[in-house]
Amino acid sequence: MSKKGEEIPDYKKDKKRVDGRKMDELRPLSIKVGVIPNANGSAYVEWGQNKVYATVYGPREALPKHTQNPFKAVVKATYRMAAFSVPDRKNPRPNRRDQEISKVLSEALEKSVFVEQFPNTEISVFVEVIDSNAGSRVACLVAASVAMADAGIPMRDLISATGVGKAFNEIILDLNKEEEDAPDAVDVPLGILPNSDEIVLLQMDGLLTKEEWKKVIALGIKGCKQVYEIQKNALKEKFELGNVSESDDSGNALEKKKETGKKMKEEKGKEKIKERSEKEKKVKK
């Protein structure tokens, strides 16, 4: 980080974007884990106006049989948008854009999974956008990765992602629709494995110089790290809620535990998360 950190643009403090954000500020991001009971793993992400669901089914037998690979699992992501999720009604049939995004998402996700543990199977990932405003594919990748972890699939790392790029002559994080429509707009959907900073999703549309690119990628990675913290906390929260009580040796009845346990746990969970992140900071130093 240290060397890359120097590339992050130095903004004037009073400068604001069209929606009042700072140049390096994400839109509000919230993640809920385990929202779809039918699935092995699931997540719901609200990111600015974007709202997406992700589910994971499997690993399950890959069908038809010729799609099976005896050495590894196939990760197959399907990206779809609800007809009402865009300003003009979208034709419900999947178009070329949907197919391309499905492909790049599948490939990004596959890199994060220990696929060799599940020969002949498919890990099916479905993402559905129900409201959008620029950046739906990275919202989907963030949701899908969390859903995979929720499903208990063995992974090298989570995938954190964000949009980054340029608009109105500024290098900015997490472009909204208005910024994406700027005359000089450059949109870079970026997904990384946050432990190693390896890039698993990268696309770009627009004109960018080499110098600008360096700033874009440094800012993007910084943004991904912020997203990562939110992903981590969402998963841990689910873990805590899924395990009703904390106290080890009391013989209380279930009902009583449920009431008191929940509150205690929430606090304890937060402390733990704090401790953990502090620890990690030390490790990095």
Added chain:
Amino acid sequence: MKEVVVPGQIVSEDRKKLGSNVYVANGRIYSKVLGITDTEGEYANVVPLNGLYMPVQDDAVIGIVSRVVFAGFGIDMNSFATSFIPKSAMREELRVGDVISAKVSYVNELREADLDFARKMQGGEIIEVTPVRVPRLIGKNASMLELLKSGTGANIIIGKNGRVWARDGDIGLLKELVSFIEANSYKSHLTSTIEEMLKKKKKLK
């Protein structure tokens, strides 16, 4: 110290033997799954929150007949690969939906399981649990299982593949206890907690 970790998070800075659900990169031990760390012994382990059943030799399992063909029966194992029992190995005819108990005799490199000692279960009910939490239902030296049996008066067979078969006795109470154990599977002294609960309900003396 037990800690909740997500995939890719460091499990231990110390040199430890690699246990389950961990991997090594750059000399550090990382978690593969969302789970809770267990690093007190010489191994670094992560106990996962969720996950599929992966068959292991000698596991006792509860299967459901999913297909009947000329040569034998396809058995749903709650895993990603279906198992197969030849007709010659079964005394009884099986129909789709029948429940069997069996032992895993062999697991091949594609993680498909061969089954042995298959037996058709008459009647009863199946309670589904997260496979990774089954060990807590059995307990040390089957202490939890014995407690559940005496507390509910039910016949119980626990399949490692996340299925509990039970008949007779207080099945409602059993379901309640099983879901309690599932929800509290990371706590210590679970057996004594369950014992207390049963005593309060006057199911045990």
Added chain:
Amino acid sequence: MRSTILEYEISKVVEMAKEGKRLDGRKADEMRKLTIETGFAGNAEGSARVRLGETEVVAGLKMLTGVPYPDSPNEGSISIGAELLPLANPDYESGPPSMVEVEIGRVVDRGIRESKAIDFSKLCIREGELSWIGFIDFYAINSDGNIFDAGAIAALLCFMQGKIPKLDEKDKIIKGEFTGKLELKRLPILTTFVKVGGTILLDPTYIEEKAAEARFSVSTTEDGFMAAMQKGIGGSFKAGEIDEMIEKAFEVGKGVRAKISKL
């Protein structure tokens, strides 16, 4: 994988239904908990999320302009479609609309259209030239049965919010500006039953639908009309059973209407 345990549970559901019992402990004529949420989709002219037990459906309304049909030059129209996303259930597959999806979409569509809740003549912009078409698309997000009723409530909630966009002088929609709202004269509520082991069950779960011999849906209004009916799946009902279900559907409709009209 889950489908096998389903096979096993289906026989259980049939056995229990014969004694009037259900797997989830409900009474035969008891509905699951209904929760609703509206207006989540900023790009839609109306949106709703409906949960019926574990079933979850999202729906959205898009108002578009089009040329009126020649046989009704002074009317607009509506169009309702259902999609059972593979996201929602391990048994669902991707692909073009299945027969099941077409049926669900059409039953929900008729339940609202035929109730005359929406005055189509008010959707006319210029006779014979331009009118509004209200497109509702609803999606199963988690499917535990009865997408019919959940979808119908979600669609109705979308119409209840129904904002009518403003047009510029070239008849193009001005984003974010509206001239008014759709008016609903009635609130038709679709109510679905299945027959399992000879017993009629209200608001079936996914397993109950799988176990069902026959299915019946009826759309009822607050002023005592039935707007649409559909009998589905192979089995049959006696006329007396239909009467019973209609009676119950009016009662259910009243409860649901009370809940959604508060919004």
